[in-house]
Amino acid sequence: STPGGLPIAGNFGVRVVTTDVNTSGAQSINGVLGPIETSDSYTEALPSANINIFPREDFIIRLAASLAIARPAVTFLSPGTDQWGDNIWGGAYGGGNPYLRPFVADQVDLSFEKYFDEDTALAVALFGKEMDTFITQSRTVAGPPDHWVSYIPANGKGGGLLGLELTFQHSFQNLLPPQAGTVGIYATYSYTDSDIELTETFNSSTFGLDGQSDHVGNVTMHYYRNRFSARLSYRYRSEFTRPQRPARAFTTNAAEGDLAFQVSIDASDRLNFYLEGWNLLNEPRDNYYGLESLQGAYGVFGRNLQFGLTYRP
Secondary structure, three states: OOHHHOOEEEEEEEEEEEEEEEEEEEEEEOOEEEEEEEEEEEEEEEEEEEEEEEEEOOEEEEEEEEEEEEOOOHHHHOOOEEEEEEOOOEEEEEEOOOOOOOEEEEEEEEEEEEEEEOOEEEEEEEEEEEEEEOEEEEEEEOOOOOOEEEEEEEEOOOEEEEEEEEEEEEEEOOOOOHHHOEEEEEEEEEEEEEOOOEEEOOOOEEEOOEOOOOEEEEEEEEEEEOOEEEEEEEEEEOOEEOOOOOOOOOOEEOOEEEEEEEEEEEOOOOEEEEEEEEOOOOOOEEEEOOOOOOEEEEEOOOOEEEEEEEEOO
16 A cells, blocks of 8 residues: 555464373373373464555665564473482482463564665665563472472563664675676674563572573675575574573573684586585583583584585476
């Protein structure tokens, strides 16, 4: 439609999702193994709306709002319980929670896209989420004389996050002679701030939302010429809380980066050869229990190279 002469396009709808969860497993209590089965069901109505506004041919404003869900990982739904330790020195027990509800969030996105020409674009996006609930780890410590600790995933009270994302892409059409190919760049940066805080009684530390880095960036340079293409990219993310596993304490993953490349040659319309590599700087994976002095794991996994081919009949 064109209210007031301003072109506008959009859509809206409602999606209804019903989830049935049936689990079966085993639990070990005091060395005795026994079966356990559970069932659960929930229904969510998920409305969404999208509006695109075209003030000019080279400028677009996009607005989207929706209610979204994300189901918990299957490993978190296990009904099984395991126990390790003894009644003298204490120990721990934990497992999954088949009655977990999904992540539920109201989300809004607003973006402004400017197209300078066929080869250059800049986009600025603002986004926000308000989560009714999310999955966290319930950790309970029993006092003397038992000293037992339980680790069970549970639904947290929710919270909000706000973010900004910048995207730029450009092809340097005049950098090389036409017969020499095309060089381009694609870059993104995002900043996310959240008021969600997870506490850990193990070390009295505070953690952020699972997997959320405040700063994430990526830069990719690419080159194309006839049947040959090459890409060199670097990705960076600041520290983040590692995605939880059942029956584990929280850990913080240190900031990390990855330098990668890919080279591809089309030998014919059907046959393609490629060479790719990642972790070229051999950066370590480092995580700790909230405080850097409480080391969790430190690993150096080496550089990776892979050569292959694809054939399309």
